[in-house]
Amino acid sequence: MDCRCCSPPTGWAETDSPAPRRVAFDRxxxxxxxxxxxAAFDGGTKLVNRQLVLWIRPGRPGAPSRLGLSVSRKVGNAVARNRVKRCLREAWQACASLRPEALDVMVLARPMAAPRDTREALRSLSHLLRKYAARCGQRTPARPAPRQGSA
Known part of the structure; x- marks a missing residue:
């Protein structure tokens, strides 16, 4: 006999799939x-939009791109800050195709406009990475190459 406190909530569908795994963000x-x-602050290129401030500098050749996050208490309580950091880490991993070379990136979330979900973070971060690529003369895979001979 199942008691109400031990039985699964109504609408609970048991599946064979395991719980979703968190994506590792290794050292x-x-x-x-x-x-x-x-070094990222001092020697990096500063890029700004409404939600984020980025300092980007080329990383060590052959090394992976590295991310640093700074989310101040002005953004909110610990729960809100951790949510912003989690969204930024997920967006960083989704933007891997926009980083053709190793980069060291320091991200500062702006207090009144910090991204509150992964979609906002992805949009904001990809915008700034494209801006950096345009400044450095790199071609990003997200934009199609211009057609030759069309004028």
Whole structure:
């Protein structure tokens, strides 16, 4: 006999699929030391939009791109800050095709306009990565190549 407190909630559908796994964000993919973070601030290109401020600099050749996040208490309480960081990490991994080379990127979430979901973070981050690629003369795979001979 199932009691009400132990039985699954109504509408609960048991499936054979396991719970969704979190995507790993390993140590090699993060800016961790003060020296690395300060180097991104000092030697990086600063890019700004309504939601984010990015400092981007070329990374070490052959190394993976690395991400550093800074989300201040002005963004909200710990739950809100962790949500923003999680969304930014997911957006960073989704933007892998926009990073043809190794980059060190420091991201600062702007307090009043920080992205609240992954879609907003992805839109904002991809916009700034495209802006960086255009400044550096790199071609991004997300945009089609211009047609030859059309005028």
């Amino acid at each position: 090699d993919a993060r800016l961790r030391t003060r020296v690395d973070i300060q």
